[in-house]
Amino acid sequence: MGSSVAEFPVPQKTLTLDIKGNKTDLVICRYDDHIMVIVTQIGAMGTILHARKEEGVSIDPTFNISVVFGKRDEPMMVACARQLIEHISNSRASRQLVLSLGLKDHSSETLKGVVSAVIENRLW
């Protein structure tokens, strides 16, 4: 028998939950340099955001969040990415975040639900 099969190098987790009555699928993947989070209620990735911590000399970290694909007029999505990247950075991981949000509604309740579900099932 040959050598043992290596595990797939990208740990990942999928789950389905209900947020405000909408069935929401969540996928979280941990790459070497990024965390990818896919949240979908519409069967597609929707809007994709990229978030990273800025390297700087000041004590308080700053973060750069940008929408790289999709809706650019939903500040709550940017806030969602901001909360997640801060959480990722606080746990000493220096990974960037790619967050995809394919949501039916962009209310703050929904996005808070998304943030807490992701943090609860985090891989960092």
Add this chain to the structure above:
Amino acid sequence: MAHDGLGIDGLNLRDSCNSAPISEDAQQGVSENDGGIQITCFSEVVNDSTLHFQIIRLEKQIYAWIGCNSSKLGRLYAAAPTRPANLVSVTSILDGASDNTGSGIARRLVVKTGVNIILACNIPKNNPTLEADAERLLMQKLVSLGYRRPKPDGSSV
């Protein structure tokens, strides 16, 4: 675990996935995710490089990641068929400014499957053979999962 026969000669097939719910090939008929998201992962060794493939299937879109010897995310591309003609558009959405290895793969995947694709790829540039092998392997897997664009006369590509 039974391995599906993709008929790839000269390659070392290692089908490995981690413990998260992941669906098997359509040929094996086992699906662990009920109607939601299905994830397929596999790795292959090609000419001393290990290529990792991760395919996440959503209802209306596919996300795929190709890793070459590492688990970095790489460059991210979005490709989709665009109206009015059957043209395919591709754009780089992360990191693809000076190195567009992978954009061709994304475009051709959409041409052959007709589905919107988001592709992440960390294959190093100036390696067209590796890029072609990766595209072929990924396309084979997508075809085995049932993604095949029918020709206008009704037969499959």
